[in-house]
Amino acid sequence: MSKLTNIPSVKCGIISVSRDCFIISLSENRRKAIVEAYGKKYGELYEVQKTVENETDMLEAVAEAKEAGCNALVVFLGNFGPETPETLIAKVFDGPVMYVAAAEETGKNLINGRGDAYCGMLNCSYNLGLRHLKAFIPEYPVGTAEELAQMIAEFQPVARTLLGLKDLKIITFGPRPQDFFACNAPIQPLYDLGVEIEENSELDLLVAYRAHQDDPRIKEVADDMAKELGHEGNPYPEMLPRMAQFELTLLDWAEEHKGARKYVAFADKCWPAFPKEFGFEPCYVNSRMVSRGIPVSCEVDIYGALSEYIGLCVSGDAVTLLDINNSVPKDMYEEAIKPLGKYQLEDTFMGFHCGNTPLCKLRKGGVKYQLIQNRLLENGGTPDFTRGTLEGDIADGDITFFRLQSTSDGQLKAYIAQGEILPTATNSFGGIGIFAIPEMGRFYRHVLIEKRFPHHGAVAFGHYGKAIYDVLSYLGVADISYNQPAGNLYPTENPFHK
Numbered sequence: 313m314s315k316l317t318n319i320p321s322v323k324c325g326i327i328s329v330s331r332d333c334f335i336i337s338l339s340e341n342r343r344k345a346i347v348e349a350y351g352k353k354y355g356e357l358y359e360v361q362k363t364v365e366n367e368t369d370m371l372e373a374v375a376e377a378k379e380a381g382c383n384a385l386v387v388f389l390g391n392f393g394p395e396t397p398e399t400l401i402a403k404v405f406d407g408p409v410m411y412v413a414a415a416e417e418t419g420k421n422l423i424n425g426r427g428d429a430y431c432g433m434l435n436c437s438y439n440l441g442l443r444h445l446k447a448f449i450p451e452y453p454v455g456t457a458e459e460l461a462q463m464i465a466e467f468q469p470v471a472r473t474l475l476g477l478k479d480l481k482i483i484t485f486g487p488r489p490q491d492f493f494a495c496n497a498p499i500q501p502l503y504d505l506g507v508e509i510e511e512n513s514e515l516d517l518l519v520a521y522r523a524h525q526d527d528p529r530i531k532e533v534a535d536d537m538a539k540e541l542g543h544e545g546n547p548y549p550e551m552l553p554r555m556a557q558f559e560l561t562l563l564d565w566a567e568e569h570k571g572a573r574k575y576v577a578f579a580d581k582c583w584p585a586f587p588k589e590f591g592f593e594p595c596y597v598n599s600r601m602v603s604r605g606i607p608v609s610c611e612v613d614i615y616g617a618l619s620e621y622i623g624l625c626v627s628g629d630a631v632t633l634l635d636i637n638n639s640v641p642k643d644m645y646e647e648a649i650k651p652l653g654k655y656q657l658e659d660t661f662m663g664f665h666c667g668n669t670p671l672c673k674l675r676k677g678g679v680k681y682q683l684i685q686n687r688l689l690e691n692g693g694t695p696d697f698t699r700g701t702l703e704g705d706i707a708d709g710d711i712t713f714f715r716l717q718s719t720s721d722g723q724l725k726a727y728i729a730q731g732e733i734l735p736t737a738t739n740s741f742g743g744i745g746i747f748a749i750p751e752m753g754r755f756y757r758h759v760l761i762e763k764r765f766p767h768h769g770a771v772a773f774g775h776y777g778k779a780i781y782d783v784l785s786y787l788g789v790a791d792i793s794y795n796q797p798a799g800n801l802y803p804t805e806n807p808f809h810k
Contacts, residue, residue, distance in 0.1 A: 316604060316605030316624060316628065316629075316630075317604055317605055318575050318576065318604065318605035318606045318624075319472060319476050319575065319605050319624055319625045319628070320383070320472050320475040320476050320479070320574070320575070320625070321472075322383060322384050322468050322471050322472045322475065323356075323358065323380075323381050323382050323383055323384070324357055324358065324382060324383075324384040324385065324386060324464065324467070324468060324471065325357070325358035325359070325360050325377040325380060325382035325384070325385050325386070326343060326346060326347060326357055326358070326359055326360060326385070326386040326387075326388055326464070327360045327362075327363075327364060327373045327374075327377065327385060327386070327387055327388065327401060328340055328342070328343035328360075328363050328364070328388045328390045329363065329364040329365070329387060329388065329389055329390070329393040329394060329397065329398040329401075330363050330364070330365050330390060330391055330393065330394070331365070331391055331392040331393055331394050331432070332365045332366070332394065334391040334392055334427065334428075335391070335424060336363055336365065338390055338391050338424075338425065338427050339363055339388070339389075339390025339391050339393075339414075339427070340363055340390065341390075342388070342390040342414045342427070342457065343359065343363075343388055343390055344359070345457035346388065346457045346460050346461055346464070347359045348457070349457040349458045349460075349461040350461040350464055350465070353461060353462075353465070354461065354464075354465045357386075357461075357464065358377070358380050358382055360373050360376050360377050360380075360382075361376065362376055364394065364397050364398060364401070365394055365397070366394065366397055367396065367397050367400065369397065370397040370398075370400055370401055370404065371404065373401070374401060374404050374405050377405065378405075382407070383407045383471075383475055384407050384408050384409070384410075384467070384468075384471035384475070385401065385405050385407065385408075385409045385410070386409075386410045386411075386412060386464050386467070387401050387402070387409060387410070387411045387412075387447075388412055388413075388414070388460070389411070389412070389413040389414060389427075389429040389432045389433060389436065390414050390427060390429065391414070391427035391428060391429055391432065392427065392428040392429060392431060392432035392435075393413075393429065393432040393433075393435075393436060395432075395435045395436060395438075395439045396439065398411075398436055398439075399436060399439040399440050399442075399443060399445060400443075402440065402445040402446070402447050403443060403445055407471070407475065408448060408467075408470070408471040408474040408475065408786075409447050409448065410447065410448040410449070410450070410463075410464065410467045410471075411433070411436055411437075411440075411447050411448070411449050411453060412449075412450065412453045412454070412455070412460050412463055412464070413429035413430060413432060413433040413436075413453055413454045414427050414429045414454070414455075414460075415429075415430070415454050415455050415456050415459070416430075417456070429454065430454050433453060433454065437449065446786060446788075448467060448470060448471075448782065448786055450463045450466070450467075466778070466779065469625065469626045469627070469628065469776075469779045470626075470779055470782045470783050470786065472625045472626070472628075473622055473625035473626050473779075473783045474783065474786060474787075476575050476621065476624075476625040477505060477506060477507060477621070477622070477625075477787075478506050479573050479574040479575050480507050480508065480573060480575045480576070480577065480618075480621060481507070481508040481509070481510060481569070481570055481571065481573040481575070481576050481577075482502070482507060482508070482509050482510070482576070482577045482578070482579060482614055482617050482618060483510045483512065483565065483566070483569060483576055483577070483578050483579070484509070484510070484511045484512060484578070484579040484580070484612055484614060485512050485513070485514050485516065485517045485578070485579075485580045485581055485612070486512075486513065486514040486517075486580065486581030486612055487581065487612060488581070488611060488612045488613075489581060489583060489584065489611055489612075492611050495611050495612065495613040495614075495615075495616065495766050495768060497614070497615055497717060497718040497719070497720070498718050498720070498721075498722045499614060499718075500718075500722050501718045501722055501723070501724050502614070502618065502718075505724075505787060507618065508571075508573055509614070510569060514581055514585065514586070514589075517561070517565075517580070518589055518590065520561050520564075520565055521557065521558055521561045521590060523561075524557050524560050524561050524564070525557065527557060527560055529556075529560055530553050530556045530557050530560065531553070531556075533556035533559055533560060534552040534553050534555075534556040537552045537555065537556060537596075537600070538552060540600075540671060541671070541678060541679060544678060545671075545676075545677060545678030545679060546678065546679060547678065547679065547680075548679055548699050551592055551679065551699055551700060554590070554591050554592050555592055555594075555596055555597050555700060558590065558592070558594060558597050559597045559600060559601070562578060562597070562601060562606075562608065563601075563606075566578075566606060575621070576606060577606065577607045577608075577609070577617040577618065577620065577621045578601070578606065578607070578608040578609070578617060579608075579609045579612045579613055579614045579616065579617040580594065580598075580608055580609070580610070580612065581611065581612045582594050582595070582598075582610050582611060582666075583611075583685055584685070584688065584689060587682070587685060587689060587697045587698050587700070588689060588697050590697075591697050592697060592699055592700035593666065593667070593681070593682050593685065593697075593698055593699065593700030593701050594608070594700060595610075595665075595666050595667035595668045595682070595700055595701040595702055595743075596667060596679050596700055596701065596702040597700075598610070598668040599632075599667065599668050599669060599670045599671065599702045599743075600670070602620065602624070602630055602631060602632065602668070602670055603630050603670040603671075603672060605624055607620035607621055607624065607631070607633070608668070609633050609768070610633060610665060610666070610668060610768070611768075613633065613766070613768050615715065615716060615717045615718060616633045616715070616768045616770065617633075618716055619633075619714060619715045619716050619717075619769075619770035620632075620633055620770045622714075622716065622770070622780065622783060623712070623714070623770050623771070623772040623776070623780070626772065626776050626779045626780055626783065627772045627773065627774055627776050629772070629773060629774070630670045630672060630673060630773070631770055631771060631772050631773070632665070632668060632669040632670065632673060632706075632743070632770070632771045633665060633668060633768055633769070633770055633771070634663035634664060634665045634669070634743075634768070634769060634771055635663065635664050635665055635767045635768060635769075636661060636663060636713075636756075636760065636767055636768075636769055637661070637662050637663060637664035637744075637767070638661065638662045638664065639660075639661055639662070640657065640660040640661060640662060640746060642657060644736070644739075645657045645660065648734075648736040648737075649734060649736055649746070649748070652734075654748070655748045655750075656753070658752060658753030658754075658756075659748050659749060659750060659751065659752045659753065660734070660746060660747065660748050660752065661746075661747055661749075661752060661756075662738060662740070662744055662745065662746055662747065663706070663713075663733075663744065663745055663747045663769070663771065664740070664742050664743065664744040665742060665743050665744075666682050666684075666685075666701045666742050666743070667679075667680070667682070667700075667701025667702040667703050667742060667743050668702070668743060669702065669706055669743035670702075671702060671704075673706055673707055673773060674702075674704035674705065674706055674707060674743065675704060675705045675706070675707045675708075676704050676705070677702055677703060677704030677743070678702070678703065678704065679699065679700065679701065679702060679703075680699070680701050680702075680703040680741075681695035681698045681699040681700070681701060682695075682698045682699075682700070682701050683741050683742075685698045686698040701742065701743075702743060703741060703742055703743055703744075704743065705737060705738050705744060705745060706733055706743060706744065706745030707733065707745075708732065708733045708734055708735040708745075709732060709733055709773060709774075710730070710731075710732050710773070710774050710775050711730070711731055711732060711733055711747065711771050711772065711773055711774070711775075712728060712729070712730050712731075712771070712772045712774065712775055712776045712777050712780065713727075713728075713729045713730075713731065713747070713749065713769050713770070713771055714726065714727060714728040714729070714769065714770055714772070714777075714780055715727055715765060715766075715768070715769045715770055716784060716789065717765055717766065719764070723791070724787075724788075724789045724790075724791070725763060725765075725789065725791035725792075725793070726784050726789050726791070726792045726793070727755075727759050727760070727763075727765060727792070727793040727794065728777045728780050728781055728784075728792065728793075728794050729749045729752070729755055729777075729794060729795040730749070730775045730777045730795075731747060731748050731749030731750065731752070731795075732747070732748055733745040733746065733747055733748075734746045734747070734748055749795055750795060750797070751795050751796060751797060751798060752795065754795070754796065754802065754805065755793075755794075755795040755796070757805075758796075758802035758803075758804050758805050759793040759794075759795075759802070762802070762804050763791075763793065777794070781794075
């Protein structure tokens with residue numbers, strides 16, 4: 313995660329609360345036990361020393377957390393808790409707040425040792441709603457010190473993502489290409505989420521690129537590209553200075569235009585005019601940008617860039633954006649996938665894009681040319697300015713395919729599906745992999761098609777569905793779809809099918 317310089321670092325604190333008719337030491341001792349359990353397994357959890365019994369305590373405790381540099385908080389009900397002060401923490405503190413409660417410790421001490429936090433959590437929830445305050449509450453928010461330490465650890469990527477979105481600016485260049493309206497969606501919901509948008513012309517980008525022509529840093533970046541690609545992956549070394557110039561253009565633009573925001577993502581128009589005017593395809597540069605935590609989505613896919621950024625923050629690792637592209641041929645399935653005994657043909661598909669998936673996520677990759685654009689723009693001849701893609705089969709392993717999207721009338725919706733990339737060779741071009749997601753065929757029809765999601769989806773490399781769902785739920789996304797297991801029918805699914 314150290315390479316990802318464009319996502320927040322979380323410093324989380326814990327504040328214990330205590331109802332004044334309960335023994336305060338019960339809450340304080342239970343807080344100390346959580347901090348100790350967390351430290352043994354997960355790292356630092358800042359322990360706010362002030363225990364909150366009233367509103368004055370609340371202000372003092374929050375001030376202590378802020379002074380310590382905390383940007384996320386856990387409010388711990390060590391006993392029943394004071395309803396007003398504990399919920400006002402979420403109002404006064406400027407960052408994500410999680411609420412958890414203590415489980416009772418032993419049946420041998422249920423008089424002075426009983427805290428009733430199980431009950432207090434209900435009133436806490438009611439009071440949060442009364443004040444229209446957002447807070448993160450785990451699936452079952454009551455536990456022992458060790459159990460709560462694990463819940464707090466699971467809160468960290470959620471907090472990191474929420475902090476990132478709060479300070480994110482998405483920078484766009486150009487309108488979406490003709491006949492790619494599927495990536496078009498209203499941007500008002502982005503402002504509602506707190507995300508800032510800066511829209512620019514492709515000409516703005518071209519002018520900035522030309523201004524970097526003699527940038528003295530180009531050689532250093534080109535050398536780094538050559539080192540990353542190796543001899544085999546670098547068949548066009550003369551292209552590297554052009555691509556290095558573009559990388560510097562994007563990095564400088566991000567720094568000069570982030571303004572009051574801390575983090576950036578790009579959504580760029582990459583065809584049909586781009587390659588001819590810039591002299592290369594931008595895919596390899598895009599892959600390098602996302603490797604450092606700055607997603608650059610293709611085809612001015614603003615919600616694709618947003619989805620990628622969510623995946624970056626949740627996983628703390630590079631992500632990619634792919635087309636849900638083509639079916640797996642039956643002969644390939646019969647030969648290489650069916651013998652695995654795990655998936656039906658309809659569970660599989662190929663995820664593809666021209667070459668924006670980072671090299672670290674490919675089995676073996678190198679710079680090539682965009683075959684489709686070469687046909688269109690260079691009449692299928694010897695590739696020149698259509699060179700610049702990063703191609704190779706995507707490495708096998710667990711994945712989460714997901715997307716946050718606005719409908720045409722400005723309503724947010726999302727999907728999340730966990731699965732894997734299979735170790736089967738694709739025998740195709742681009743950055744591509746064979747994906748297997750349980751019940752994908754039904755998910756494809758009754759979520760992706762039925763709810764009119766575009767063809768682009770973000771991919772996180774690992775199973776992160778739980779954290780992504782928690783983030784989307786916290787953001788208020790009411791419509792979050794997932795791949796229903798066999799036997800669980802979608803609302804639009806024909807019960808008589810097959």
